[in-house]
Amino acid sequence: MPALRIPRRVLALAAPVAAAIAFTGVATAAPHQPLGTAITIGCINQGSLASFTSVTAQPGPDEGIPGGHVLFSTREALWPVPAAGQVSVAWLNRNNGRAGIVDLGGAYPNLSTLVDTGPGEVVATVFGSVNLGSGPLCNSTPAVGSVVVP
Helix, strand or coil, rough: HHHHHHHHHHHHHHHHHHHHHHCCCCCCCCCCCEEEEEEECCCCCCCCEEEEEEEEEEEEEEHHHHHHHEEEEEEEECCCCCEEEEEEEEEEECCCCCCEEEEEEEECCEEEEEEEECEEEEEEEEEEEEECCCCCCCEEEEEEEEECCC
């Protein structure tokens, strides 16, 4: 048995390295970068006391996203899905000092907005309120994160 442990350990260490070498290529776009999950708590929605909305940031250049821009977007993370929502993003580019607050548009929960941040490290918070259809307008916790824009 001890003789088999060494080959297993070598294989466990070598396999990821070999895969990285075999599958290297040129990346054409930066991946979506999660900013977090906004949680709305305390408003009854279809029998649930909470709803969850996922928030992502996609830096350009990418298809439909020019360089120096970030596409902020939301989508449902877990059911139940709120009936409507008003979501905004406040952002600051730490490298060039540009900043702003913009509303995300679209049909809730799939909201998005394209922001001209310029290149650099962008810190952002996405916040808002949701209407659950059967009750009051509720605020959600903000999602906070950063994204590097080439």
